[in-house]
Structures are given as structure tokens and as C-alpha cells.
Amino acid sequence: METETATNWLSDDEQxxxxxxxxxxxxxxxxxxxDLQPFGLTNNDYEILVNLSESADRRMRMSDLAAATLQSKSRLSHQITRMENAGLVRRENCESDRRGLFAVLTEHGTETMEKVAxxxxxxxxxxxxxxxxGEALADLRESLAPVADHLRGHRGKI
Amino acid sequence: METETATNWLSDDEQxxxxxxxxxxxxxxxxxxxDLQPFGLTNNDYEILVNLSESADRRMRMSDLAAATLQSKSRLSHQITRMENAGLVRRENCESDRRGLFAVLTEHGTETMEKVAxxxxxxxxxxxxxxxxGEALADLRESLAPVADHLRGHRGKI
DNA sequence: CCTAAGAAGTTGAATTCTGAACCAAGTGTG
DNA sequence: CACACTTGGTTCAGAATTCAACTTCTTAGG
Incomplete structure (x- = not known):
């Protein structure tokens, strides 16, 4: 008696x-x-810049930024330190929660963003x-949106 | 007189x-x-295993493997060293070109692959x-194939 | 042949990433 | 209020990645 479930391999098309x-x-x-290299930025750098530049006051809490970019706190902390050294962002204390920090886009960061975007x-x-x-793009978005939702709901689980 | 070309920003839908x-x-x-973590493999490991297990004699030249996985020679070299230490692959000399090396799937590598796949x-x-x-999948493939071709033809260029 | 140029891989140092341990500050419960 | 618990963030050590030499072998020219 077979107890193991037969693997449902991918069809050729699926594969x-x-x-x-x-x-x-x-x-x-x-x-x-x-394409970003000539500007001295990495994909990660750019993503941070986008997130900050679209936020109110060009600032975000570290943990929100980490969540938005799907990075670990640790990694983001290093990343921001590097970008801080490059003069693109700075850290600022949070009044309402004294554990908290904001990553804030500097003037130079803003200019960089405007130049590179x-x-x-x-x-x-x-x-x-x-x-x-246009149609392919619309289809793509519609197809992928449920996948994105599924994955978002899946964070951190097995 | 404006010399700079206006940026063609993404529309909302495109964005x-x-x-x-x-x-x-x-x-x-x-x-x-x-999902791969419980098996002690990374995505990179798995990709190497797939490539090797699908190749004749379960072996590939280092540079072909690097090209197939879009990694630098250096990175692949380190990666294979790690996998060699884990007993998943071994290096073997190439008769016809004595500079060359094959990465070869070991018995353990094969078993791992069969278990994990x-x-x-x-x-x-x-x-x-x-x-x-099924339709979405077919559309996806058709839409993305030209992108893949474009990018393949673009390797290493600006 | 002999040499210069190129290809196949490796190595080592500097950088980046991961994961766990840690500190400090907020939250909630009896 | 005091306790434990959670949250926000950093730090350190170890692992992975990058980048620039470097070695060895092959190939093409003269």
C-alpha cells in the first residue's frame, strides 16, 4: 500500500x-x-530612496522601511548606515516613541533621487x-496581484 | 530652448x-x-543541483554553469567549494582542455535532489x-518570453 | 617554434548579508 | 506600581558576495 503521495510534477507548459x-x-x-551603477547606487539603495521620497516628510520609521522593503531589521540598519555615510539619508529620533528612529532623506538624497529617477x-x-x-501588462498585473496577496499573507510562515 | 528630453514617466497602470x-x-x-531551508539548501544550491541533474553525466563545465546561472566565475567557484564541502558535488578535470573543470553531481547530491525536488x-x-x-500562465509565458530574449541579448552591455 | 593574446578557474581582501544576542523603551496585567 | 512581555533598533560574529589580481593552459600570428 502506497502511503507516499505521488509528486504532482510541473507540466511542460508550467515548467x-x-x-x-x-x-x-x-x-x-x-x-x-x-543601469544604476553609473550613479553609484544599488537596487537596494534605490528602493530605499523611492520609499522615502514618497513618504510624508521624506521620512520613515526604520521598521516600516524594513517591512516595506522586506529586509531584516539588521540588514536595513547596515544599509542605512552606509547610505548615511554616503550622505543620502540621516537618522532622526522619534518624539512619540523614544525607542524609534526615522530614516530621513537628506537634501543630497533628494537631489540624487531627482537626478537618477x-x-x-x-x-x-x-x-x-x-x-x-498594454493588454499584456494589464493581464500581468491581474494575474500577479493574487500571487502577491497570497505571499503577503504568508510572511514568515512555513 | 529645452534640450533635455522630458521624462516618459510610468502611467498609473504601468507603475x-x-x-x-x-x-x-x-x-x-x-x-x-x-521552503528550502529545512533541507539545508539555498536557492542558489538548488539551482546548481537542477542544472547539473539535467545535464549529461550530471556534470557541467564551470563556465557553462556560471553562464547558465548568471553568476560570476568567482562566485560560482566559491559556491561549488561550499557544495563540495557539503558533499553535493565534486570537481573533476577535463581531458580535452586541461584548464577546465567539471562540476559533477555526487551520489549524495543526486539523492538530495531526488528528496528535495x-x-x-x-x-x-x-x-x-x-x-x-492555465490561460494566465500561457499568457505570462508569452509575454515574458520576449523580455527574456531581449535581456539575454543584452548581457553585459550598458 | 615562439610569443602575445585570450580563456578557464582560483584566490584573497574588502564589502555586504544573516542570525542571534543584546539594550532600551513601551505595554499590559494583577 | 512592579512584573513580565513585546517592540524598535543595533551590534557582533560568521557566511556569502564582489572585485581585482593571479596561474595555467590554449590558440593564433609571424
Missing amino acids: CAWRTYLDVNRMLTYQMEK PHHVASVRRHFIDLLS | CAWRTYLDVNRMLTYQMEK PHHVASVRRHFIDLLS
Whole structure:
């Protein structure tokens, strides 16, 4: 009597879709990183800058920023230290909760963001957005949104 | 006279699609990593194992493996060293080109692969494939394939 | 042949990332 | 109020990654 459940392997089509997805993923990340390099920024740096620049007062609590970027507190702490040394952000105390800190975009950080953003958008267009039809893009969003929701609800679980 | 070209910012829809894509990307990577952890493997480890196990004689030249996984030679070298220490692969000399080395799956590597693969497939299904309809999956593949081709042709360029 | 150029890999130092341990400050409960 | 518990964040040590030499072997030219 078979107790082990037979593995539900991926069909050829599924396999192919999955691999394509993985490939795009990796190559796109790689390319974005390359396109950011001339400006002395990494993908991580840029993501922090985006998050801060879109927040009220260009500031975010460390833990919110960590959650938003799906990084560990530890990693974010290091990351912000580096960006602080680069003059892009600074840490500021939180009045209402004295354990807390804000990461705040500096003037230089803001300028950097304004300078780099157009190039980054161009890069995103060139290597992704503009290669998809409007319909394909809409489909992509609709297909991926439930996946995103699923994964968001799954944080930290097995 | 304006010499600078106005930036072609992303529309709301484009922005949303792009962010969803990025989010799925990050969360999915994270989740795959977590699901592999109980087996003592990382995503990188697993990818190497997949590549090797699908190759003739369960072996690949170091540089081919590096190209296939989009890693630098250096990184792959370190990675293989680690996996060698874990008994998953071994290095073997190449007869026809004495500079060359093969990374070869060991018996233990093969067994590990056989043990882990079903769980990994289940994970891929649970967090991605099974959340998409067959049609969505086909669309995804068709949409992403040109992106993959574009990026493949772009390796290393600005 | 002999040499220069290039390809295959490795190595080592500097940087980044991870995970656990830690400190300090807020929260809630009897 | 005092206690334990949680939350916000940093720090340290160990592991992984990057980057720039460096070694060995191959190949192409003269």
C-alpha cells in the first residue's frame, strides 16, 4: 500500500512558464543593477530612496522601511548606515516613541533621487514595460496581484 | 530652448504592474528560500543541483554553469567549494582542455535532489503556479518570453 | 617554434548579508 | 506600581558576495 503521495510534477507548459519567469527575474535584476551603477547606487539603495521620497516628510520609521522593503531589521540598519555615510539619508529620533528612529532623506538624497529617477524609469521601460503590450501588462498585473496577496499573507510562515 | 528630453514617466497602470511584479519577485524568492531551508539548501544550491541533474553525466563545465546561472566565475567557484564541502558535488578535470573543470553531481547530491525536488515543486505550485489559471500562465509565458530574449541579448552591455 | 593574446578557474581582501544576542523603551496585567 | 512581555533598533560574529589580481593552459600570428 502506497502511503507516499505521488509528486504532482510541473507540466511542460508550467515548467516553461516558471523558468521564463525565473530567467526574466534574474536577468532583469541584473540589468537594473547595471543601469544604476553609473550613479553609484544599488537596487537596494534605490528602493530605499523611492520609499522615502514618497513618504510624508521624506521620512520613515526604520521598521516600516524594513517591512516595506522586506529586509531584516539588521540588514536595513547596515544599509542605512552606509547610505548615511554616503550622505543620502540621516537618522532622526522619534518624539512619540523614544525607542524609534526615522530614516530621513537628506537634501543630497533628494537631489540624487531627482537626478537618477528619469534614468531608472527609462531603464524599466527599455527592459520591461515597453516590451509588453498594454493588454499584456494589464493581464500581468491581474494575474500577479493574487500571487502577491497570497505571499503577503504568508510572511514568515512555513 | 529645452534640450533635455522630458521624462516618459510610468502611467498609473504601468507603475502598478511594475510594482506588483517587483513585489511578487521579492516575496517569492524569499518564500522559496524559506521552503528550502529545512533541507539545508539555498536557492542558489538548488539551482546548481537542477542544472547539473539535467545535464549529461550530471556534470557541467564551470563556465557553462556560471553562464547558465548568471553568476560570476568567482562566485560560482566559491559556491561549488561550499557544495563540495557539503558533499553535493565534486570537481573533476577535463581531458580535452586541461584548464577546465567539471562540476559533477555526487551520489549524495543526486539523492538530495531526488528528496528535495518534490517539496520544491510543491512549493512552486503552492506559491505561484496553482494561483494562476492555465490561460494566465500561457499568457505570462508569452509575454515574458520576449523580455527574456531581449535581456539575454543584452548581457553585459550598458 | 615562439610569443602575445585570450580563456578557464582560483584566490584573497574588502564589502555586504544573516542570525542571534543584546539594550532600551513601551505595554499590559494583577 | 512592579512584573513580565513585546517592540524598535543595533551590534557582533560568521557566511556569502564582489572585485581585482593571479596561474595555467590554449590558440593564433609571424
